[in-house]
Amino acid sequence: MTSFPLPPLSAIGILGGGQLGRMLALAAGRLGFDSVVLGPEQDSPAGRVASRQIVAAFDDPLALAQLSQAVQVVTFEFENVPAATLERLSAHSVAIAPGARALAVAQDRVDEKSFLNAAGVATVAFEAVDSAQDCVLAVSRIGTPSLLKTRREGYDGKGQVWIESPADATAAFDSLGGAPCILEAAAPFLRELSVIAARGRDGEIVLYPLGENHHESGVLRRTSAPATVAPAVAAQAERIAHQVLNGLDYVGVMGIELFEMPGEVLLVNELAPRVHNSGHWTQDGCEVDQFEQHIRAIAGWPLGPTDAIRHVEMTNLLGAEADEWEKLAAEPEGRLHLYGKRGGGAGRKMGHINRVRPV
């Protein structure tokens, strides 16, 4: 078995070749690690800054064997890792961080909320919905408006539908293709916050200051951080992060999406068992950013400081917005991060800009 902490020159395996994998590989490089990226895309954004790329499906047995032999620890840039992938990696005895339990919980919205509630963390009311009949019953208990989502997959607002009236329940369930679903009560939140937290192999937990998120069409548009929050809210976020990360025996960085409700109450909306878009501000706002922090955690290194040294407004550059790179690069307060993606469809995340000012 791998012994931790991993010395420099060890290799980090990254499943997924997108921008999160790319920024993880760059952070690994800064600390003297090699990185090996596995994903189906030839010359992926992450693969082009990695020490090595393995181009294969995520559950390709031969590719996973190669990866296991080439690296000392495997991590992920996305949570929907196939169960077969985890089983094969485990069979090769390579270390995996975060672990299978965190991924399983994050992959199923009912399991996720059940875990949270069992850990003493509040969420909106919810019910599992496996049939149109379940949906009608669930709507009768939870009320309307309420939100029907597939239990698995779905992101950036996809795979979900609002139910405005009990009469719509059956049609709503059918519109999601009959997949197993979750019905969630509407959350009349004041704003959306998120906390980026990390837990080391020794159980140490650190939190970055909260970010305030603004979505458009279900996609994160801007994060403003550190967010101004009441002390009670900050304390709740800290408690939530400890409950969640300890509850999952978690290793690595996690993004926890929160709803701030009236009365200084936080509900957890969703867990992302990985570095998170709402944590990109830490690259230019903190001593050690979420990417280096994740590498430190999974390598068994001491965690780094999380204090904000600047205020940052992070804005995602979607689709053609990134074509404005020359103008953006000239902004004196803007730190530009581009992902090296070829071809930007409408809404595709091509980069982000962190606009900084003194805290």
Added chain:
Amino acid sequence: MTSFPLPPLSAIGILGGGQLGRMLALAAGRLGFDSVVLGPEQDSPAGRVASRQIVAAFDDPLALAQLSQAVQVVTFEFENVPAATLERLSAHSVAIAPGARALAVAQDRVDEKSFLNAAGVATVAFEAVDSAQDCVLAVSRIGTPSLLKTRREGYDGKGQVWIESPADATAAFDSLGGAPCILEAAAPFLRELSVIAARGRDGEIVLYPLGENHHESGVLRRTSAPATVAPAVAAQAERIAHQVLNGLDYVGVMGIELFEMPGEVLLVNELAPRVHNSGHWTQDGCEVDQFEQHIRAIAGWPLGPTDAIRHVEMTNLLGAEADEWEKLAAEPEGRLHLYGKRGGGAGRKMGHINRVRPV
């Protein structure tokens, strides 16, 4: 011919696979560029974070043809680029930055100081020395102690010898193997400073705050920045940077090593037409560090801000000092940068740590 500014997804060619090339490649990756590293070492530190590596001698014709086809601009992590390399690259019409003139001047200590003096920039007194007889004559004019150096090559204190008495002149010349030399007057400096400056394709020049350097056995040990300097000294540094960079029609980042003499006078010791060890503090002390700045400049992008946001003491980790990575990584004020070098001989630069505090 290449048109500038280079859009993201363009490829930057880097000659040299060491730590400077590595940090350039990481900076290029952050801005969405690809990087192609050419150097003789298989799996070099830079090659392992580059999009592609070409393993070949620096003057290998086929490799240089491949590089020219793969990239939009070629840059260097070292100044002693063979003339044959530059000629071959030029023949392939690939853009080169900084240009051949800057490299030629920096490769020959007599040419360098002659250029500086002609540009109105002060240096120590010097004379070209091509024979033992020249050396005797030069010592009689310049006096002792004085420093005899080979005109070309030599770094980190290698290829040089102090002459303490006129009687030692012949032996000193012979000890350097009869190579063409330069005799330099001793500079009774108060301290060694350096300025990292950049010039864009549009002629814009920016300077980082001065760093104060401490050498041991001819090797840079520590840089403390921003250095506390008299306004007259800062103004001189700015004038020097403008004279030098404009005089060479320079594009990119340059490190200019300075002697601060009594009476608030600066002499230029040496030019490094590349990113420079004494500029590593900018990674954690400035908005845009010297590596991103160099990539911006050679890509024809607008230059970024150079203000210090933190005070940094940069310490090189030489040889086995880098084995203390676990302890160093736990320093809350220390930002660790490791180069991914395999095998650290005594004195080999393995990494550096930037210890930060508020300005």
